[in-house]
Amino acid sequence: MDITGLTAVELGKKIKAKEISAVDAVKASLDQIERVEKDVHSFVTIDWEGALKRAEEVQKRIDDGSLTGPLAGVPAAVKDNICTKDMLTTCSSRILENYKPTFTAEAVRNLEKAGAVIIGKTNMDEFAMGSTTETSYFGVTRNPWNLKHVPGGSSGGSCAAVAAQECPYALGSDTGGSIRQPSAFCGVVGIKPTYGTVSRYGLIAYGSSLDQIGPIAKDVTDCAAILTAIASHDPKDSTSIERKGYDFTSALINDAAGMRIGIPKDYFTEGLDAEVKEKILAAVRVLEERGAAVEEFDLSLVQYAIPAYYVIASAEASSNLSRFDGVKYGYRTEDYEGLHNMYKKTRSEGFGAEVKRRIMLGSFVLSSGYYDAYYLKALRTKALIKQAFDRAFDKYDVIIAPASPTTALKLGHSLSDPMKMYLGDIYTVSANLAGLPGISVPVGTDSKGLPIGMQIIGNCFEEKKIIRAAYTLEQTRTYERPKLVKDLAEMKRKEAENNGKAI
Secondary structure, eight states, X not given: OOGGGSOHHHHHHHHHXXXXXXXXXXHHHHHXXXXXHHHHOOEEEEOHHHHHHHHHHHHXXXXXXXXXXXXXXXXXXXXXXXXXXXXXXXXXXXXXXXXXXXXXXXXXXXXXHTTOEEXXXXXXXXXXXXXXXXXXXXXXXXXXXXXXXXXXXXXXXHHHHHHTTSSSEXXXXXXXXXXXXXXXXXXXXXXXXXXXXXXXXXXXXXXXXXXXXXXXXXXXXXXXXXXXXXXXXOTTOTXXXXXXXXXXXXXXXXXXXXXXXXXXXXXXXXXXXXXXXXXXXXXXXXXXXXXXXXXXXXXXXXXXXXXXXXXXXXXXXXXXXXXXXXXXXXXXXXXXXXXXXXXXXXXXXXXXXXXXXXXXXXXXXXXXXXXXXXXXXXXXXXXXXHHHHHHHHTTOSEEEEESSSSSOOBTTTTTTOHHHHHHTTTTTHHHHHTTOOEEEEEEEEOTTSOEEEEXXXXXXXXXXXHHHHHHHHHTTSXXXXXXXXXXXXXXXXXXXXXXXXXX
């Protein structure tokens, strides 16, 4: 049985039916990590012994009937900016290279209550600042579809790990598209929930008013099940919102009848790759054939989303990252003279170039004389963008957009031009500014064989609508394995042939 090829829910059913054990499932993931990690580099930390021990404990609770959920015994990975007690949580930065939290993030605790087995922490852009997972202190992550290309970011490690079948699912965080864009690049499904749906307690903050934890998996069913497990009201998080219901699996309905879909003209103009546009519009036609009513409209204010986002996010980052000073925890420079010099040298050596760039930008827009001109103006723009979406959702149930202007770029392509990297977030940042839920779902590949992702955006607290639309579309497609996984399967097949074994 090819355990690593199963989805999380499929694997959970087989564990519950005693066809395989939780230990078998974890061993299969760890074996796959051994096979592909040298090529992909999805992980920063792998808990080899702890994961197997946890799997044994979970299996006992499954056997005695105390764990019955769909994710019980299923291995998972967690992005390295989400705290896990006594396990390294580095944000892929030198300044936190030795940091082990004394507590676990609420989202991870909820997963563990559901019986998940955390096998490790995934690589990311340093402090979630980047769109390619190339700014990590621990090295780049590569796209399993083509190792010469980036997996996207900042949750690139989580998305690449799922695509390479190193784990059935993972958690990521989304500040301006950091779940949806790498999900599109890696051909997996990722959900950014409504702001406040998943607790941010234990998520190391980049932009506090924008960050949200969400699931990354092989299909929509998995994402709905994972979101059901991790979403909750948390009194420890002042931005957490108590919702009436958290069962997102009830939206897994294969029917788009009566659904009103809006297509923003602003998102399908110059700058969008022709192949990406073609595949997305073809997917829209599929939903139309399944009963949805589709209409183009003017969203407006799109051109202001990028500058507003980077002003707000950088301002919040400059404040949030001020705590990393070499005094309380993390890296401290070895050679310094006095406290002030220690601060400067620690931060200069501990932070990478992209993090420094955003801290400086954030400090500038918050400084005296520029606060009104930049930061307050960005906040007003944020409010106007939210109003534009409110008007759109008066007419439409969901809005469909690209997740990225292009498919996955080649390694090194973006780092030489940061502005190009920032502009690549044009289709995703608005959902964060307005606190909206969004899902990225694969809709095919381009002529180079790289995945294309389509983004479905919903109104606040209407995740069920975007899940229903994504699930309906997904039922018309078959899951495609990335090149790395197909090559590995072919290699194993040939080995079996050469050894005279049955295939």
